[in-house]
Amino acid sequence: MTASDYATAHRARFVRELREFLRFPSISTLAAHRDDVHRTAQWLADHLQTIGAQVCQVIPTPGHPVVYAEFPASVPNAPTLLFYGHYDVQPVDPLDEWTSPPFEPTERDGVLFARGATDDKGQVFLVIKAIESWLQGAGTLPCTVKLLIEGEEEIGSPNLEGFLQTHRPQLACDGVLICDTAMFAPDVPSLVYGLRGLAYLELTVHGPNRDLHSGSFGGAVVNPANALARIIAALHDDAGNIAVPGFYDDVRPLDEQERALIASLPFDEEAFQRELGVPALGGEAGYSVLERLTVRPTLDVNGLWSGFTGEGAKTVLPASAHAKISMRLVPDQRADRIAQRVAEHIERIASRGVRVEVRMLHGADPVLVDRESLPMKAAARALEQTFGRPPVFQREGGSIPVVSHFQQMLGVPVVLMGFGLHSDGAHSPNEHFHLVNFYRGIEAVARFLEELQRGA
Amino acid sequence: MTASDYATAHRARFVRELREFLRFPSISTLAAHRDDVHRTAQWLADHLQTIGAQVCQVIPTPGHPVVYAEFPASVPNAPTLLFYGHYDVQPVDPLDEWTSPPFEPTERDGVLFARGATDDKGQVFLVIKAIESWLQGAGTLPCTVKLLIEGEEEIGSPNLEGFLQTHRPQLACDGVLICDTAMFAPDVPSLVYGLRGLAYLELTVHGPNRDLHSGSFGGAVVNPANALARIIAALHDDAGNIAVPGFYDDVRPLDEQERALIASLPFDEEAFQRELGVPALGGEAGYSVLERLTVRPTLDVNGLWSGFTGEGAKTVLPASAHAKISMRLVPDQRADRIAQRVAEHIERIASRGVRVEVRMLHGADPVLVDRESLPMKAAARALEQTFGRPPVFQREGGSIPVVSHFQQMLGVPVVLMGFGLHSDGAHSPNEHFHLVNFYRGIEAVARFLEELQRGA
Numbered sequence: 001m002t003a004s005d006y007a008t009a010h011r012a013r014f015v016r017e018l019r020e021f022l023r024f025p026s027i028s029t030l031a032a033h034r035d036d037v038h039r040t041a042q043w044l045a046d047h048l049q050t051i052g053a054q055v056c057q058v059i060p061t062p063g064h065p066v067v068y069a070e071f072p073a074s075v076p077n078a079p080t081l082l083f084y085g086h087y088d089v090q091p092v093d094p095l096d097e098w099t100s101p102p103f104e105p106t107e108r109d110g111v112l113f114a115r116g117a118t119d120d121k122g123q124v125f126l127v128i129k130a131i132e133s134w135l136q137g138a139g140t141l142p143c144t145v146k147l148l149i150e151g152e153e154e155i156g157s158p159n160l161e162g163f164l165q166t167h168r169p170q171l172a173c174d175g176v177l178i179c180d181t182a183m184f185a186p187d188v189p190s191l192v193y194g195l196r197g198l199a200y201l202e203l204t205v206h207g208p209n210r211d212l213h214s215g216s217f218g219g220a221v222v223n224p225a226n227a228l229a230r231i232i233a234a235l236h237d238d239a240g241n242i243a244v245p246g247f248y249d250d251v252r253p254l255d256e257q258e259r260a261l262i263a264s265l266p267f268d269e270e271a272f273q274r275e276l277g278v279p280a281l282g283g284e285a286g287y288s289v290l291e292r293l294t295v296r297p298t299l300d301v302n303g304l305w306s307g308f309t310g311e312g313a314k315t316v317l318p319a320s321a322h323a324k325i326s327m328r329l330v331p332d333q334r335a336d337r338i339a340q341r342v343a344e345h346i347e348r349i350a351s352r353g354v355r356v357e358v359r360m361l362h363g364a365d366p367v368l369v370d371r372e373s374l375p376m377k378a379a380a381r382a383l384e385q386t387f388g389r390p391p392v393f394q395r396e397g398g399s400i401p402v403v404s405h406f407q408q409m410l411g412v413p414v415v416l417m418g419f420g421l422h423s424d425g426a427h428s429p430n431e432h433f434h435l436v437n438f439y440r441g442i443e444a445v446a447r448f449l450e451e452l453q454r455g456a
Numbered sequence: 457m458t459a460s461d462y463a464t465a466h467r468a469r470f471v472r473e474l475r476e477f478l479r480f481p482s483i484s485t486l487a488a489h490r491d492d493v494h495r496t497a498q499w500l501a502d503h504l505q506t507i508g509a510q511v512c513q514v515i516p517t518p519g520h521p522v523v524y525a526e527f528p529a530s531v532p533n534a535p536t537l538l539f540y541g542h543y544d545v546q547p548v549d550p551l552d553e554w555t556s557p558p559f560e561p562t563e564r565d566g567v568l569f570a571r572g573a574t575d576d577k578g579q580v581f582l583v584i585k586a587i588e589s590w591l592q593g594a595g596t597l598p599c600t601v602k603l604l605i606e607g608e609e610e611i612g613s614p615n616l617e618g619f620l621q622t623h624r625p626q627l628a629c630d631g632v633l634i635c636d637t638a639m640f641a642p643d644v645p646s647l648v649y650g651l652r653g654l655a656y657l658e659l660t661v662h663g664p665n666r667d668l669h670s671g672s673f674g675g676a677v678v679n680p681a682n683a684l685a686r687i688i689a690a691l692h693d694d695a696g697n698i699a700v701p702g703f704y705d706d707v708r709p710l711d712e713q714e715r716a717l718i719a720s721l722p723f724d725e726e727a728f729q730r731e732l733g734v735p736a737l738g739g740e741a742g743y744s745v746l747e748r749l750t751v752r753p754t755l756d757v758n759g760l761w762s763g764f765t766g767e768g769a770k771t772v773l774p775a776s777a778h779a780k781i782s783m784r785l786v787p788d789q790r791a792d793r794i795a796q797r798v799a800e801h802i803e804r805i806a807s808r809g810v811r812v813e814v815r816m817l818h819g820a821d822p823v824l825v826d827r828e829s830l831p832m833k834a835a836a837r838a839l840e841q842t843f844g845r846p847p848v849f850q851r852e853g854g855s856i857p858v859v860s861h862f863q864q865m866l867g868v869p870v871v872l873m874g875f876g877l878h879s880d881g882a883h884s885p886n887e888h889f890h891l892v893n894f895y896r897g898i899e900a901v902a903r904f905l906e907e908l909q910r911g912a
Binding site: 209213222272282306316317324351427 | 673676688772809817853
C-alpha cells in the first residue's frame, strides 16, 4: 500500500485525531493556560510515540517545552529532514465573534473551525500524518525525519534560539521544512522563497513633567502628542517613500526576472482593495501592489497612545505621547542597522521642546531562500504531483524569525511549503482550515519525502 | 462693628465651617456620588438659611440641583449682584498621590488641603462669609446679593443654560461676580478680563474594515494611524502657526496698550520653563510666552489612540485611529465656525486611502469683559484696599463657558475676581487653598459689596 493510499483510506480517523489536538487551549501568552500548553506537548509526544517515533522527548525550556522526535529512514544513506512547527496558539478574543467555540472543533461544509486549525496545529498534524502514512502504509520511510515542535511561536519564540544552540548536533540535517505559510490563492500550490524582516520600535515623546491644563498652558508648551504626530508624518515623503536617510541603501534591487515572476502571479488589485473596504490603496510610487506587499520595505504605526482617551472632552496637554512603529525589511537590510538609523533620524527631527526615547522591541532579519536548492526542487515536484499544476514561487510580507536562525545555524536549505489560505483567519475569530488542504498537505508532504530521497 | 472686623474675629469658626463643606465628596461626574452631591446642596442651603437668606431654594434640574439664595440689601435703591459658583468637585484619582485623604480637610502650615479647597468650595464659601460678616457684624448689607451655586460645573454645566433661561427674571442684576479664577501670582491681586474659548473635536480616521497583519498588508494599505499623524502634523506650519485656512480671520489684533499691559505683568519665562521641566518652550513666533498663553489661539492634541497599546510588539495595521483635538479661541473667533473650518481642512488634507470623521464635542466662545465697567472699578478698589496694592488685569488661557451666557442673557458686566493660585492643584492630587487667601477673599468681597453700592 502506498503512503498516499493509506492516507486516503484513513482520512476520517486523521480528522478525528486532529480535532483531539485542537481541543487543547494551548494559548502560550496567557499564564492561566500554562498547564494546558504543557498537556498539549505531552499529548503530542504520546501521539508521536504511538505512530513509531524512535526518539521522542518533551524538552523543558525556561518557558513552554519543545516536543522533539526522530523517525529514522528505513533505507541507508537517506537524507535527513528537519521539520519545524508549533503547537501553541493565539488568544481567542473577541470570543463573541466566534460562530462555534474556539476549542470545540466544528466542521461545516468541509471546513474545520477551531483556534489553531491553520496556525499551526493543522499544518503540524498533516506532516505527522504523512510520516505515519509512510510507516504504516508502505512500511518504510524514505528520509530520516526530525520534528521540532515548539510551544512559544506565538510569543516570539523567546527560547528557541537558545534551544537551537544547545541542540545543534542533534538537529543536523540536509534541509528544513516549515509548514506555516499560506498558499497564494485557493488551488494554487505555493512555495515561499522570501520573508520580510522586522524592526519594531517603541517611541516615547516626553514633554512637561506632568499633565497640564490645555487652557492654562496651551500655546507656549510643545505638546508631546502634536510633536509625535510631526515625527511620524516626517517618516514618509509625499510620494510614500520612507524619508529616513540611508533607509534604502541596503535594499537589493529587484531584477527583471523576479519582477516578471511577481507580475505573473494571479493577483487582482481591485478585488484586494474591495475586500479591505478602503477608498484607495496606498504605498510607494513605482511598484505594483504585490511588490509593495512583499519585496519593498515598509514603515507602519502599530499603536498610538497619549493623553485622554475616554468618553467626552478633557482638556489635558499630555506629559508624554507614545507610538509603536515597525518596519518590514527586505534583503539585504539588517534589523539592527535600520533601527539605529530610524532612531537617529527621529532624534534629529524632533521638536526642541520635547525629549524623545526610542527602544527596539523586536528584530528579525529578512530572508531569501534558494529557489534552486535540491529540497526546493523536490518540494516543487511533490506539489505538482499533488495539485496537478506546478507551484508558484512567492515572497511573503510577514516575518518568521526562526528561518534566518535555521539558515545561519544549520547552514542548510529551508523549504516554506504551506497549505493554509490568507482567508483562513489565523489570529482572528473563526479560524479554520479547509479539510481538502489538510488532505492535500498530507499527500504533498508524503511525496516530498520521497522526492527528497530521490534527489536531483 | 465693621464687616471686616467681624470676619477677622470669626476666622477660626469660618475655617471650621469650610472644613465641614469640604467633607462632602460631591463629585458630580461619578454616578456613585449622586446622593453626596444632593446632600451637599442641602447642607449649603441650610447654611445659607442660618446666616439669613431671605429666599433659599434647592432647585432640581435634570442633573444635579442648583442652590439659589437671595440676601436683600438693607438700604433702598442698592444695586443687585449675582454671584455664581459651584459646589461640585473633580474626581480624586490618583488617590495614592494624596498626602492626606481628599475629603478629610487637613491644615498644614496655614494651607488647607482637600478636594474642592480652591475649586470652588473655598471660593464660594468666602463670598458667603463676606455676606454673613456684613449681616452679623454691621447689621446691614450694602447690596442685594443673589447666589446661584450649581452642582455640575465640573461636567460642563449641561443644565445651566436651560436654568438661566427659565429663571431669567429672578436673576435680574447689575453685575455678576465669579470667584473661580486664580491670582496672577502670590500676593498679586488680579482681575481677569478675558477668557479663551474652546472648540473640542474628536477625529476618527477609518482605514481597512478590520485590523490587519502589518506583514501581510503593510506597504499597500494606507495606515490610519500614519494618516492621522500626517493630518495632525499639517495643522501647524513650521513657525508654529495654525495652518488652517481662515483660522486667524476673526482674531482681533492685539493693540499696543494691551500689549504693554501684558508686558508689565510679573512673568518670568525662564522660571516658567524650569518649573515645567521642558528643554525649550514652543509656540507661535512673534508673541511673548504670556501672549501665547492668553491672547493667541492654540491647537492641541488632548488624546490619541490607535492599534496596539499594550506591553511588547504586536504587528497590527490598525483599522482606525483616533484623536481628541481642541482649539483655544480668542475674540472674535466663534467656536462653531472654527470647528467647521478645521473639519473642512481635515477632509481636504486627509489621504485618499482613508475616510475621516470629525465630531464636535464641546464649544465655548471666547470672552472679554469691560475693564472699565462700574463693577470692575469697584472690584479694583476693593482689592487695592485689601492687598495694599492695585490689582493686575489679566486674561486667562482657560475657558468658563458660563461667562458668555451671563453676558448674552443678562447683558450686565461680569467680574472675575479669584483668590486661588495656579499652583493650588485644582483638578490634581493635594488640592489646597492658602488660608491667607481665604481671609483676604472674605475681606475683598465684603469691601467689593460696599464699593459696588458706592458706585463710580
